[in-house]
Amino acid sequence: MTTFQLAASGSGEHRVLTISLFVAFVLATLAITVWAGRQSKGTEDFYAAGRQFSGFQNGLAISGDYMSAASFLGIAGAIALYGYDGFLYSIGFLVAWLVALLLVAEPLRNSGRFTMGDVLAYRMRQRPVRTAAGTSTIVVSIFYLLAQMAGAGALVTLLLGITGEVGNILVVILVGVVMILYVSIGGMKGTTWVQMVKAVLLIAGTLLITVLVMLKFGFNVSELLGAAAENSGKGSAFLEPGLKYGVTAMSKLDFISLGVALVLGTAGLPHILIRFYTVPTAKAARKSVNWAIGIIGGFYLMTIALGFGAAALIKPDTIIESNPAGNTAAPLLAQEIGGGAGSAGGAVLLAVISAVAFATILAVVAGLTLASSSSFAHDLYVNVIRKGQATEKEEVAAARWATVGIGAVAIALGVFARGLNVAGLVALAFAVAASANLPTILYSLFWKRFTTQGALWSIYGGLFSSVILVLFSPVVSGAPTSMFPSVDFHWFPLNNPGLISIPLGFLLGWLGSVVGKEEPDTEKYAELEVRSLTGAGSA
Template identity: 60%
Template sequence: MTVQIAARTTGSPIINLSVFFAFVVITLFVVYKATNRNSTTSDYYAAGSAFTGVQNGIALSGDFLSAASFLGISGAIAVHGYDGFLYSVGWLVAWLVALLLVGERLRNTGRFTVGDVMAFRMKQRPVRAAAANSTLVITFFYMLAQMAGAGGLIALLLNVHSKSGQALIITGVGLVMVFYVLVGGMKGTTWVQIIKAGLLLICVTFMSVFLLGKFGFSFSAILDQAAQNSPLGGDLLNPGGWYGENAMDQLDFVSLALSLVLGISSLPHVLMRFYTVPDAKEARRSVVWCSWSMFIFYLSILIVGYGATALVGSDRIESAPGGENSAAPLLAFEIGGAMLLGIVSAVAFATILAVVAGLTLAASASFAHDVYANVIRRGKADPRSEIRVARLTALVIGFLAILGGIVTNGQNVAFLVSLALALAASANLPTILYTLFWKRFNTTGTLWSIYGGLVSGLVLIIFSPAISGSPTSVIKGVDFHWFPLTNPGLVSIPLSFLCGFLGTIFSKEPADPKKQAEMEVRSLTGIGSQA
């Protein structure tokens, strides 16, 4: 009986792993072929700004269509229904912030990292150090989600239920990811993003069209069957399946929505991708193409999520290795057997690898470029030593990501990503907007804004139900939470804006009018952006 259940759940491990390893080999070959000219910092960090807006837009969507989107949101919809889909609405709307306020000006002002923009008209050393600290913390939290998703996905393929076995799987994922970054740099990572984004869009579109056809092209029929297959019944289609109906749950949802909408346009690995295009026009095209790609994806993932409930059932999803994150792979097996499961799992795994590689690259670039080259070496580091430091940093980050992924294994990856978005929206977005649009903003305001948002967000997360005190907490069996919301965005984001404002107002340090004028011209026209 045990063997039959395992086979029904995971299909043929040989077919699964064959497809999976074939994909890894192909993408590693692509990374290797793209690395022949990674000799300068511009090549390694920004791929020489040689990608078009279309290419970069697809890669941008690949950067954000991560394990949280494919595995986490489909699982959240399958188990929690309506409330799970609200994650995707927030992420799609968020790109308007990037399109209208951030993308073009950021591309014109900086060169490689967010710290370039934040420190442009401020005191370089303290601001770059603060930007690097923020980037490292945010990328670490985002990595936790991806590594947890990888553990659950490969555990499903191999039917591994033990924690030690899944820990070994997460370790293997981390090692492959670090190899991607060490060898490929931004150019190799971008091509992997383009490939996996295309495959992911094809994959979810095929699954959604097949599901619609199976139910007579009636989405209502899918919803009816899903409601019958869920313990929630008809409530699966109504608000409150995840966040309940009391006042505190509703505040928690508002906090989540604020983090989703404001967090994406301030994620370091997303912002870094604007530097891979030659000018602001291509940066705008990138966001437009990214938005359309994500619209198609999230429309399909709605059908996939409810389809998983209709054909697989939420009970079977929650009992599988990986829990909620197993909904899409289990649905693939139900639709197309072991072969489709292997393909879907390989695409999902490539999604995780590519996103984590992009995160690692952003974090290592921030430390090497902002801290090593501009703080420690005071702008006098040679390109080879800077790239060497970036690669060493990638090794350290990879090790920490492996440890964090083991600790958070089993958590819903979409939920974990929302914490990273809250930190990004708190520490980065207020500082970026003040820097780009407020002439009086100064170094003190910058530091207060970054550290105010980062520290408050971290403290509130640590003492929230996300970490302890609830059945879904990361740490089970203890309760030291005092902050009632699982997402800190409702408090930490406004606090960061307030800290930046007060730090500037109460500081006696005058803003540099020449630097401010130069930044304004550069951000609007792009003149001098490659200097």
């Protein structure tokens, strides 16, 4: 009997503990959300939490928002199955913060009010750029939401022993309903507090498993890596580059594409960008990123112990049988390190770590849903549909209805993404964000000849090219690990479109600006430049 089967059947006597931890977390965070929701009075509270959080608090919340199911479940699974190549996700996710810190955090905080559309609309025609920014924000958020839904399905299936398609679908629906409640009731204040609580829980849980794994190997990293290589069945190749990327010329290109997307994607992620508006000053925004880099860096170092620990202590076939993409490697490691399936210690650790992972998913989906619903309400509903004539009450109501709609779309698409590796899915979201959002943000902040046409070409060109390439890639069809493995309509050979779509987004932004007849508003750019660098006149 495999570890997964034991987890599902042999730990029935511990099921009460597992369910109790889940219910306790959900009820506690809902209580925080309701409390925060009562403090929210208008759009500034709903979108930016009244700009009341300190640099440390926002840094902790950013960490909670960023350390998603991809970080905790996907990276651990990728390392457990592919060794060195799996750890590349950790490096990419961490290095990406340098781009956000050096180029985006402070200027964005100074230049906008609630969304990316505010920054673009300052020096360009409002309605077209807000429409483009809102569309891009929603699409990127939905891509990221797919990863969280996939992680939730794998996690709860393992933990509660749920089997069958219907059970998996019900889990995805449950996560979607809870995230809708978080956002619609608590807004940014509630979401921020939930993310801070989740960040503390995730770091504590990961630290506990890291210490237990290292204790088992006498705190000898070399011994841990040697055991992982031997147990993986791959030998020394497990600790060298090329197990997943590098076998063929195409896989090498896929690795470069993945790396570019990971490094550039963070600075274009909507749910990260809106966090910079929750602090009172640009200095606090800078401090937020510094804290986030420290917290996230420590966490990603611990993913080495999670991934290689799972590889050393659990057979790869067992991990794959539990979840083909490896998303359950971390919970299975917790169970094994606690005494194995069927033991009280194993059940307790499995329940604790799975509850932490579930907390991770709920907090991240809340942040993503808030970013997309805020952009719909503020950019599309108020400034495009109502042409700036909506009241604050109507705007918040629109955001809450958008939360329900976006949540429903995420649930529907999440049903099809359950078998995919969540780290890979997040990498796709990074590629779309880096293709559509990042070129437009950088051009708008730092290039005075950038025009409305350039912004539209950049956003729509980067967005459509990345999405189309994903739809016709092996991620969706043509491979055993695809979203639709039984059909094959792919023609794009790479799993990640970043190598093509990101340069295209930058190229189209430049081309649209230089070939168009529109003259750039250099006076408005001068005002934006002063505002972005000094904070003068910012909200």
